[in-house]
Amino acid sequence: MASFTIPKRFDPLRGPFDRVKDADPLLMSAAIAYNFFFALVPLAIAAVAALTLLGRSEAGLANLELFLADVFPEEVSAFISDILIEATDIVGESQGPIIAISLLVAIYAGSRGIYAVQKALRQIQRVGEDRPYWRVRGLGIVFTLGAGVALIAGYIVVLFSQFFAEFLRRYGLDLGSLTGISSGVVAVWIIALLWAIYRLGPPVPFERSLISAMIATAIIVVMTAAAALVIPAFGSNTLAALGAVGVVLIWLYAVGFVVIVVPAFISPAEAIIRRKSA
Numbered sequence: 001m002a003s004f005t006i007p008k009r010f011d012p013l014r015g016p017f018d019r020v021k022d023a024d025p026l027l028m029s030a031a032i033a034y035n036f037f038f039a040l041v042p043l044a045i046a047a048v049a050a051l052t053l054l055g056r057s058e059a060g061l062a063n064l065e066l067f068l069a070d071v072f073p074e075e076v077s078a079f080i081s082d083i084l085i086e087a088t089d090i091v092g093e094s095q096g097p098i099i100a101i102s103l104l105v106a107i108y109a110g111s112r113g114i115y116a117v118q119k120a121l122r123q124i125q126r127v128g129e130d131r132p133y134w135r136v137r138g139l140g141i142v143f144t145l146g147a148g149v150a151l152i153a154g155y156i157v158v159l160f161s162q163f164f165a166e167f168l169r170r171y172g173l174d175l176g177s178l179t180g181i182s183s184g185v186v187a188v189w190i191i192a193l194l195w196a197i198y199r200l201g202p203p204v205p206f207e208r209s210l211i212s213a214m215i216a217t218a219i220i221v222v223m224t225a226a227a228a229l230v231i232p233a234f235g236s237n238t239l240a241a242l243g244a245v246g247v248v249l250i251w252l253y254a255v256g257f258v259v260i261v262v263p264a265f266i267s268p269a270e271a272i273i274r275r276k277s278a
Contacts, residue, residue, distance in 0.1 A: 012268035016124075020264050023123035025257055028116060032256030035113030037249060039106045043148070046102035110144035111137065113256075114197075120260040121202040129203055139200055146193040150186060190217045198263050208270065212263035219258050227251045 118140065122129060129136065194213035198206040206212060227247050 010272060012271040013265060016264045016268050019124050019126060020261055022126075023120055023260075025120065025124075025261055028120035028123075028260060029253050029256035031116040032113050032120075032260075033249060033252035035109050035116060036252050036256075039109035039113065039144075040248075042102040042105040042109070043151075046099045046106065106148070107141065107144055110147060111140040114140040114143045114147065114201075117143075117197060117256070117259055118201040121198070121206070121263070124260065124264050125202055125204055125206075127203050131203060143193065143197055143201070146189075146196070150190050150193060187217055187221060190220065194259065197259075206263040207267045209263065211270075212266045215266065216258050216262040219262070220255055223251060223254050223258075 115137070118136065191210075191213045194216055195209050198209035198212055227250075230247055
């Protein structure tokens with residue numbers, strides 16, 4: 001079978017392309033997606049357990065239902081309320097331990113996903129890991145917490161930013177498009193997180209780490225917007241839930257691929273651009 005050849009004018013990309021191909025980014029992206037998806041499950045359990053704290057009294061549950069009715073359509077708010085009522089009965093007085101255990105499992109699974117990112121970047125660089133185990137794992141946990149903050153903040157932006165904007169307007173404080181402002185803050189956070197991963201994740205920092213982080217974030221934002229448009233099209237039945245899970249898995253897979261592949265090509269692409277402009 002004939003192999004893909006790179007035109008001569010793109011020679012600077014030849015070396016990075018071979019290194020990325022040898023690192024098997026498709027397999028590494030699957031490992032990243034698996035671990036991150038596994039981390040989402042206990043994180044969701046912790047979120048539900050935390051919300052049940054608001055519904056432990058009748059007054060708290062009534063306020064929560066009013067809040068959900070303001071944020072979501074009637075069918076969605078009723079569905080979430082029913083889940084929280086059932087969860088409150090099941091969880092009982094054990095919210096604290098459930099939240100703690102769920103968060104620990106989420107951090108563990110997320111750190112494995114981050115470690116897969118670090119390993120993939122290291123394989124692309126073709127360098128060995130000579131740093132102490134505790135340092136590599138410690139960085140993985142720090143990066144996991146940073147990714148968790150970005151994920152939770154993203155959920156808040158998508159679900160509640162409009163509600164908060166209307167709430168502030170009632171008290172005379174108009175911040176304009178709160179969704180745009182908060183989305184920008186989340187994007188800046190993701191750029192900083194990816195920059196840290198590209199600089200500290202592998203043993204050897206990537207060149208042009210900041211530019212790589214900015215480009216990867218831009219691609220992730222576009223993919224996230226596309227996924228947000230696709231998921232509602234499934235409707236609200238059981239098949240829709242399965243379809244949404246599939247979209248999330250594909251999104252995680254694509255995010256993993258972008259994160260590990262982009263930094264390998266930024267410096268060579270810059271060399272090609274400079275050669276053409278010279």
